[in-house]
Amino acid sequence: MNNLIILPILIPLITGVVLIFFTKNIMAQRWISAISALLTIVVSFMLANHVYRNGIQTMDLSNWEAPYGITLVSDMLSALLVLTTSIIAFAALFYSFKSIGEARERFFYYPVVNFLIVGVNGAFTTGDIFNLFVFFEVMLMSSYVLIVLGGTKIQLRESIKYILVNVISSALFVIAVAYLYSVVGTLNMAHISVRLSEIGSAGIITVIAVLFLIVFGLKGAIFPLYFWLPGSYYAPPAPVMALFGALLTKVGVYSITRTYTLFFYHDVGYTHQLLQILAVMTIIAGVIGALAYTDIKKIIIYNIIVAVGVILFGVSVLTPESLTGSIFYLIHDMNIKATLFLLIGIIIVITGTSDLEKISGLINRYPALGWTFFIATAALAGIPPLSGFAGKLMVVRSGFETENYIGAFVVLMSSLLVLFSVMRIFIRGFWGTPRAYKNEDKAPVKWLLVAPAILTAFAVLYGFGTEAIYPVISTAAETLANPEIYINAVLKE
Amino acid sequence: MEILMSFLIGILFMTATYLMLSKSLLRIIIGTGLLSHGAHLLLLTMGGLKRGAAPLLGEKASSYADPLPQALILTAIVISFGVTAFFLVVAYRAYQELGTDNMDRLRGKEGHE
Numbered sequence: 001m002n003n004l005i006i007l008p009i010l011i012p013l014i015t016g017v018v019l020i021f022f023t024k025n026i027m028a029q030r031w032i033s034a035i036s037a038l039l040t041i042v043v044s045f046m047l048a049n050h051v052y053r054n055g056i057q058t059m060d061l062s063n064w065e066a067p068y069g070i071t072l073v074s075d076m077l078s079a080l081l082v083l084t085t086s087i088i089a090f091a092a093l094f095y096s097f098k099s100i101g102e103a104r105e106r107f108f109y110y111p112v113v114n115f116l117i118v119g120v121n122g123a124f125t126t127g128d129i130f131n132l133f134v135f136f137e138v139m140l141m142s143s144y145v146l147i148v149l150g151g152t153k154i155q156l157r158e159s160i161k162y163i164l165v166n167v168i169s170s171a172l173f174v175i176a177v178a179y180l181y182s183v184v185g186t187l188n189m190a191h192i193s194v195r196l197s198e199i200g201s202a203g204i205i206t207v208i209a210v211l212f213l214i215v216f217g218l219k220g221a222i223f224p225l226y227f228w229l230p231g232s233y234y235a236p237p238a239p240v241m242a243l244f245g246a247l248l249t250k251v252g253v254y255s256i257t258r259t260y261t262l263f264f265y266h267d268v269g270y271t272h273q274l275l276q277i278l279a280v281m282t283i284i285a286g287v288i289g290a291l292a293y294t295d296i297k298k299i300i301i302y303n304i305i306v307a308v309g310v311i312l313f314g315v316s317v318l319t320p321e322s323l324t325g326s327i328f329y330l331i332h333d334m335n336i337k338a339t340l341f342l343l344i345g346i347i348i349v350i351t352g353t354s355d356l357e358k359i360s361g362l363i364n365r366y367p368a369l370g371w372t373f374f375i376a377t378a379a380l381a382g383i384p385p386l387s388g389f390a391g392k393l394m395v396v397r398s399g400f401e402t403e404n405y406i407g408a409f410v411v412l413m414s415s416l417l418v419l420f421s422v423m424r425i426f427i428r429g430f431w432g433t434p435r436a437y438k439n440e441d442k443a444p445v446k447w448l449l450v451a452p453a454i455l456t457a458f459a460v461l462y463g464f465g466t467e468a469i470y471p472v473i474s475t476a477a478e479t480l481a482n483p484e485i486y487i488n489a490v491l492k493e
Numbered sequence: 494m495e496i497l498m499s500f501l502i503g504i505l506f507m508t509a510t511y512l513m514l515s516k517s518l519l520r521i522i523i524g525t526g527l528l529s530h531g532a533h534l535l536l537l538t539m540g541g542l543k544r545g546a547a548p549l550l551g552e553k554a555s556s557y558a559d560p561l562p563q564a565l566i567l568t569a570i571v572i573s574f575g576v577t578a579f580f581l582v583v584a585y586r587a588y589q590e591l592g593t594d595n596m597d598r599l600r601g602k603e604g605h606e
Contacts, residue, residue, distance in 0.1 A: 130568070137576075141579070148586075153590055157591060159587075164580075170529075181539055
């Protein structure tokens with residue numbers, strides 16, 4: 001029992017509720033949300049530290065003991081993800097102060113961002129499968145508002161498709177939970193795992209596993225189910241894109257990781273093979289998209305899909321080393337995707353376009369922006385010693401060790417092509433002859449650059465400090481590789 | 494009773510799929526409503542249908558219905574109600590702004606804006 005667990009959910013929730021009463025006072029909104037985001041970072045850092053020292057922490061809501069009540073569980077993985085989420089949320093909020101525009105600020109932008117964080121942190125922390133659904137809905141509801149907020153034509157058009165896809169996937173989630181409940185008769189995730197290992201392998205469990213893969217795959221954008229993502233993420237402004245790209249898909253990836261390591265690890269022949277094939281296809285589809293477009297937003301959006309594939313490939317290999325690699329890469333990717341979206345947001349503010357053909361020579365007037373972008377792209381591709389390297393190395397190595405040569409090779413090749421796809425932005429956008437842009441002088445570039453620069457610094461530190469962070473991440477992977485640790489911590493047997 | 498419910502759920506899903514494949518936005522929204530109804534009924538049926546007893550009254554109760562699926566569909570109904578309401582508002586606003594509710598014209602190609 002530890003009340004620290006619920007604070008990263010509770011602080012944004014209360015902030016969101018309070019902010020609704022201050023819609024007209026924008027300064028108050030900015031200050032309150034900044035302070036609460038900082039507070040969330042401090043609390044989630046304390047939580048991560050506590051989990052690292054004392055093992056998995058659980059909290060039974062209303063003192064209903066597991067498996068009867070809803071349990072919040074914070075193992076190393078979820079504590080780390082909550083910490084990363086809090087940092088990204090702060091960066092995105094800080095960036096929003098000067099870029100999101102007064103109209104959006106007046107119409108509940110800050111409360112909704114806070115509710116989004118509630119959903120994301122809740123989904124990472126909960127230990128109850130139906131509660132996961134509820135937190136998914138909290139997150140999705142906020143994302144519906146964020147994607148449509150502003151009411152431009154493209155936003156309205158894309159939000160309809162986004163809502164439709166997610167409504168269908170929510171219905172499938174309910175169906176998957178219904179099937180699972182009829183088989184195991186419980187909703188507590190640790191208890192489900194115990195019951196499933198008593199049942200052993202049965203056809204219905206494979207069906208449920210695939211159904212969960214479809215549900216979370218729709219949210220996490222894996223191979224045939226990513227079709228909605230490039231269009232929808234294209235519509236909202238940069239800070240919202242950063243929140244979506246860094247957090248929403250990763251919640252789907254986290255849920256696949258959690259269910260495929262905690263529930264469906266008995267009969268891995270079919271399900272994990274399927275996951276592996278889909279992960280490899282996801283990487284290929286993402287790379288093709290990233291290379292095909294000359295629109296900077298589209299290039300980064302397709303890179304989200306590539307990263308999802310890499311992480312899930314590590315999960316599907318299912319060795320302790322590959323899981324460590326996946327977690328390394330997951331945290332790196334959340335950080336770096338937020339950075340890149342915020343950086344291209346600045347480019348769009350300066351130039352007024354996201355079309356690479358119309359941008360050139362930016363480094364002449366904005367050297368700091370240029371070099372930050374360069375470091376971020378190098379980190380994204382995984383150039384040592386920056387942050388993407390260690391995770392990818394471990395994923396690839398364990399792929400070769402378990403003789404999944406094709407998958408490991410695709411991951412390896414994808415790094416090169418990813419590097420090419422983002423370096424294209426650097427070469428064509430930052431080099432070349434400088435041009436004059438219309439609203440250039442009004443752009444608050446210095447202010448906007450603070451948040452992505454801090455995140456880039458994190459990426460560099462994360463890369464150089466791999467040795468120091470490794471024990472923390474391997475603790476997280478150990479829990480995933482040995483579900484008994486999770487089960488014993490929750491059910492206290 | 495379970496068989497009958499299965500048929501009902503199947504028909505709901507079938508109708509929902511048909512409606513969601515149509516071009517008109519309003520039909521699509523009605524389709525999502527039916528889809529979530531089907532999912533909720535499935536949740537109720539999967540918990541096991543029983544007659545003639547209240548959910549768990551005391552430890553000595555000889556027969557009782559499982560209260561959990563009921564709590565779950567209550568939650569799911571509330572959520573889908575909220576989402577449907579929001580969806581309708583967004584659809585209406587999109588109709589005002591874009592001047593069409595035909596999904597074929599909302600693809601986002603050149604010239605559609």
